[in-house]
Amino acid sequence: MGMMKFAVTPGFEVGGTILKPEQLALLGSIIGENAKIELTNFKQLYVELEEERIEEVKRELAAIELEIYPAGFVTKSLITCNFCRGAEDAGLAIAEKLNDMIAGIPTPSPVKIGYAGCALGTSEPLLKDIGVVKMRDTFDIYVGGEPKSLKPTFAELFITGVNAEQMMITVDKLITYFQMNGKNKEKFPKFIKRISMDKLREALAN
């Protein structure tokens, strides 16, 4: 049997994405000496180990409150800020709900979804495929950010001033629309350019 990869994260809380010492210790001790742990730029650890041990290791990691997600062509778990304004003001509960809805959905290419608890945007939501920004009591959603290359692109404002429920519905629709209409391996920002913002708005309005 070969090697397989999956993603691990401690999730997020006020203070950010924080690994506890016991989680790191167990991770290091159970994966075995042939395994590899990669620190990704989207706040997940990629663990690669022998296929036959994957399920057992996943169970042990889940038991110490680590979240397990698929690697590869899926929506990544939500990339959040540190909620420095506090759980309520920065919207921790809605961010958790959003993460539960979006993480690990198969897509034509990997999709990164960012969340910021205020307009300071310290989690860089405008450099994500989809960026959600909490603005006091409402949310703005940006699409099409691309941080790579020497000419990075900021995401464009897709919708502004929506409530939490509308925000969740819109993000869900964006993912589904990409699933249905994206070409295999097409990057989300390229997909947005090909479709155009106007057509995307029109399609998601239905």
Ligand code: SF4
């Ligand atoms: S985006 Fe706002 S609430 Fe979140 S950590 Fe940055 S400054 Fe704090």
